[in-house]
Amino acid sequence: SDTFTSLSSIKQLFYKEGLTVKTIEEMLNSQQLESNPFMKSLHESLRENQQLKDEDLEVHLHHPTSTFLLIKGWYLARKNLQSLIDVNALETKIGLALPDLDDYTGSATAIIRIQKTHRISTDHMRIGLVNGKQGRPIDDENDMVVMATQAMALRCPGLALKWLDGIKKKSLSVVKLKIEIMEKIHEKLGCSGDAEEIERCVKQRDFEWLSDDRPTTIKYQELCRGDMIVEESKKSLLYCRYAKGRDIPLPIYKEEVHNVDPHVAIFYDVISDAEADHIIRHAFPGMFRGLVGNSTLRQSSDQRISKVGWLFDNVDTLIKKLSARIGDVTGLNTVYTPVRSPVEAMQVVNYGIGGQYEPHLDFYEDPEMLKNVNPSLQDTGDRISTFLFYLSRVHLGGATVFPKLNVRVPPVKNGAAFWYNARPNGEHDKRTLHAGCPVVLGEKWVANKWIRERGQEFYRPCPLDKEAIDG
Template identity: 30%
Template sequence: TKYDWFSSVSVMEDLVSMDHNFLSTFGFYIEGRQNALNQLKTMKALLEKTASPINEPEKYIIHPLNQYSLVKRFALKWSKIEELLEVFRNENIRSQLNQMVAYIPDKSDLVGAAEAIVRLQKSYNLDINELVNGNVKGFTSGTFLKSEDCFRMGKAAFENRLFDLCEPWLNKSLELYVKTQKIKRDNITSLLDLCKQYVSLKHMNSRKWSSLSRLNVIFPLYFFSRGFIVYKGELDSESAESLQENNSKDSQENNTMSLDDYEKITDHSNLCLGNFTIVCPNDVKKQLKCYYFTNKQHPRLLLSPIKLEELWNFPHIVRFHDIVSDKEANAIIELAKPQLERVEGSDISGDNVGTVKYRVSSTAWFYDDASYVVKKLSQRVSDATGLTGYSEALQVVANYGMGGHYIAHYDHAVANDSDGREEHPQDQGARIATALFYLSDVPEGGSTAFLQPRIAAEPIKGSAVFWFNLFPSGKGDSRTLHAACPVLIGNKWASNKWFREFGNEFVRRCDLDRNS
């Protein structure tokens, strides 16, 4: 209950002390806010100084190191601001930021971004010093990698068992740390820890040297860096065995294959590097033609024939040039943008479906009636191939991510039965043929590699590559194994149209010879 202070002077002493107490609380409160505000100001100045250029963002983001830097900025800086804003309850900016934080890149994106850089480095033999200076095959970015970035790359390489890449990254990280001594305490501790893990894992069976001298040989700056920090040796307790166990447990838990495993299976890196003219042998080259194609005088194609380029003879792989106009390609991209979802796939056991490292892209699916442009495209490719889409003809539009790729695969389902074919519950049959449209140019990388003929088709905006996945007998043609090479520089948009067996029986008649 409220006290009537005016009724006793003596009790008013309490008021005096209350006055002082509250003033000091008030002072703390203001100081706290001031501190937070100052930190926020510093952070804002830093963010402004390092902001990505607002004009022509599409040019900025085609460089993988800029992509990495952008992801890092959100994953580390903006989430930090969220912490600072904790002090300011119920304020507009907080709720706005909370909403934003729900879908900005987080730490797992940063790991994915580092993995992408390492994947690109492996696929395209990128020079580590060039990368540190922001350069990728002559494309400069203005993004420079720091000690902690190199540590992140080393860790990504380590966790994907790309040990030959891990070592130089960790050494680079130590070198930059010694040079600048700018790295968070947590990070330098983890860096040194990772160096030790690396050495014990890599040289587990070698008894030639003690582990300390091995560390010294492999990471010459290890002990020097260690000297910089108050380092209590808490890492020494872990033995090589227990670290190993942890690692294998991790990969089982994630139930994903490492990049290394996939590389072993697919090994298309050299193909991705080369281009068609280099790998196409002369005897085949002589047989390949370019001509105007009317598909047996199809009326629409008589009016406007398609420029056809043969990329290979057996299997027959062709490219239709200028089959999509720039305007149509852009319209399809705009249509797809709001509907993109990260592609999922099954893990190596085939039991679990989720995000996978072997296919990094997002897709949107369309029926023919989604838009006039989609329908027109379907019609044009039907005119050119004679094949018709099944009743709900679908077209999938894909946008590749950082270092986005798709490892070697068949477009027709491959099951265990002797035909290499799967049951198709919707009764549409297997994917008889593929038309792969390129909706954007890609300055570097992103080719479609056919592993058996050993050719790589560059993404050329407006063109489509076409091939049959099945022999006329209906048996899968194993020569069609193909992969999407990692995108090095650029933003790759592609679109697939798959034709099914059913409805196309008279266009491509069954053959009794299983292998022709």
């Protein structure tokens, strides 16, 4: 049901828990079904949630193992309810789609992704300890099997073996899975002998982080956990500056340049808490799963785990004001117009458990995609730059990274990332490949403003020197 793809949907599950339980009880009673056994097990599985006070709730949901277990609890409840009541009718009544199998496996995959990206050991993840923050422990052996299976799917046999090691009940399927995992690992480590000898050899080595990832994926993960080295020669070119704003929340704001060519920067304090909240509140009702692909095939995929919504300048005066502010700080033309608009409307994004947007380019390239746009964007060219507000506090993960530039922009609340996707001479700049890293702790909301080619002729003029850079 795509619950796991945004924290806002996950929160709905939590907030509507009382209503959902009550509605289930009513539906069971009206069918004269003996509701006791089911309700008892439901209350049992939700007990942990119900002990939480409202204030703790948010904190709780900002933790991946707790989120995983919340989704799992409701996935199982939905599954068990299917033979008792009309689940679709229940979902209509509560105005919420309950998690299904895809949500359960999707959130297990998220746990593995978080582990491999941030090197969080299985021993820690199992007890719910992530970077010193305590969440609920994952102590059900069925979950451990699912984790091992998803770890294999994510090319991490080392993590798969670690998860499987926590299982005491060795069923036939577990034994089979273990053989598959051991084959992958001993291939990599070159251990030989009979099964026991191989196991001994493997266990003597540090095998947890063995993976089959491609170098580009490894680079992405390194940047996400901030584990990279910036050369001194490059560092010496970087700078930051204070500038006077017009209607910025503070009279002054700061720009920090993270890369000179192409220009990548972060602006601090360019939106207020109240403005960020306004965006989140207004975008939420109309959000849907973010898609990837080209003009012939747009689909949902693990490449992009988030929900998105759009806010328009001609409907919301705050959005209009923010567009003008983006113009002030970037020097570009950002006045939204009904035809030939130099900017797009604002795209608001909320990530889910382990939510990410894998390395991609923001421009379309595909001419069909450029034709296939809403009327205001006909004949406006491609996306020459991106302005990305960070609207919420992310405690771990969620940086915006540029693998080809070795650049990591931290998602600082009320700040904004800004970069050019095209060279001053108009060519697409593939060095701007970038990604939104998996969110580990906290909640990530961003708002994108894409600036189009048309309408910038006097603001970012085409240079006489074809090789010129921004400066």
